[in-house]
Ligand SMILES: Nc1ncnc2c1ncn2[C@@H]1O[C@H](COP(=O)(O)OP(=O)(O)OP(=O)(O)O)[C@@H](O)[C@H]1O
């Protein structure tokens with residue numbers, strides 16, 4: 283696909299939808315229905331400036347720290363559990379149980395344990411976003427190719443070198459699939475952790491707007507969240523292309539033949 | 540420490556003739572797999588030696604335990620009984636001086652590494668200095684005729700080329716013993732012929748001891764200096780045959796030699812006999828006896 287075509291595909295539907303929205307909401311007087319131009323103006327006046335520094339950046343910071351630890355811990359623990367059979371057998375049912383707990387219910391608990399602060403919010407993000415990465419890594423390590431594994435053994439590639447050159451790259455496709463889920467879970471938990479007993483952040487501000495009937499502002503907050511999600515997706519794709527180019531190439535070839 | 544090291548580096552018994560300790564020695568090897576609901580005896584009793592620098596082919600019918608045997612020899616799997624000795628010392632895990640080329644070339648190279656990185660990895664892991672490593676990798680890639688694709692990824696190459704990468708990796712590693720498990724079973728006939736010649740060339744260049752497993756009779760006779768024929772399961776050595784063909788082999792002329800034909804017919808007959816197995820032989824013997 284040519285770059286021009288790709289850009290057209292990327293922006294085509296959004297532009298169409300905005301045009302439709304514009305047409306449908308043109309004569310509307312409903313207070314709760316936002317209009318595109320109004321919303322764009324509100325977006326600008328509400329979020330650029332002080333609020334960006336006070337609310338958006340701290341939220342993004344906590345999200346980044348939370349995701350960093352969720353992904354890092356998920357990979358490290360996943361490699362450890364996946365490559366130790368007794369540990370895996372011991373922990374797997376327990377992990378599935380923890381994964382099944384909806385993370386928002388941990389918010390009150392973590393508030394009691396850690397207090398109402400940044401650490402608590404980061405902990406909420408970690409507690410929810412770690413599972414897809416962790417469980418995918420465990421599953422991936424279990425499924426590494428036996429012939430490759432034998433190759434490593436016969437060439438004396440053991441311990442850390444085995445992890446670095448064989449296991450970690452081999453499970454990267456599963457890890458990335460987990461990371462993709464973790465990103466959206468992290469974003470959700472970022473908002474939720476700020477809705478409880480908080481005085482700043484995106485989640486807090488959006489709830490605040492809604493309570494004060496500042497409906498256009500509330501909508502604009504939702505748009506900001508959407509844009510953050512989009513940003514995460516773009517960064518993810520960029521990284522994934524780089525890290526997994528071999529995987530996509532391999533898949534393309536095996537699908538062809 | 541230094542004292543014991545120097546004593547260890549000295550020849551162990553200078554008076555002993557060099558041939559006394561075979562490079563590879565398999566004694567009474569047996570492997571029984573435990574499977575749900577019973578046991579499978581893949582290999583019953585295998586005994587043979589490989590002298591240093593020999594090129595030996597191992598033929599046997601499908602399912603005769605060739606892969607099982609190689610896995611035991613290479614220390615990747617524990618045998619049920621019997622011993623494997625490499626240079627006089629017992630094999631209990633994958634030995635440093637051994638390299639294995641697997642049948643599944645598509646699954647034995649790292650798809651996330653370039654051809655070059657694949658060949659280099661075992662050396663890197665052994666902390667071979669960079670310059671030496673580069674020289675070894677270059678030489679190995681050149682010897683298999685792949686010095687033009689070092690930056691490609693394995694999956695961008697054809698099957699025969701991938702297997703050549705796997706061979707280059709083994710060659711660069713400079714093993715004393717090279718084990719190959721039906722390495723050419725999945726490549727086309729022309730590539731296969733080329734690869735067979737490649738193996739003989741490498742063998743002559745490096746003086747490495749090679750145990751080459753195949754189910755192809757012609758291949759075993761063409762390649763080997765010796766052919767060991769395995770019986771079907773439960774597996775024993777059916778025959779150990781010396782291949783007295785000229786050292787310089789050539790796909791056209793060698794295969795047309797009367798001696799080549801004789802040897803391959805002989806191995807073929809042995810394999811047929813092996814397939815029938817000891818039980819059938821007993822029955823035929825009984826029948827003959829009852830006819831009298
Ligand atoms: N992991 C295993 N568990 C149980 N039985 C096995 C296992 N691996 C092999 N076997 C059995 O052992 C016997 C020998 O298998 P092996 O793969 O060693 O034969 P082979 O000579 O390499 O065959 P082929 O020529 O088809 O590669 C077969 O009957 C097989 O079913």
Ligand SMILES: [Mg+2]
Nearest residue numbers: 605606607721
């Ligand atoms: Mg086999």
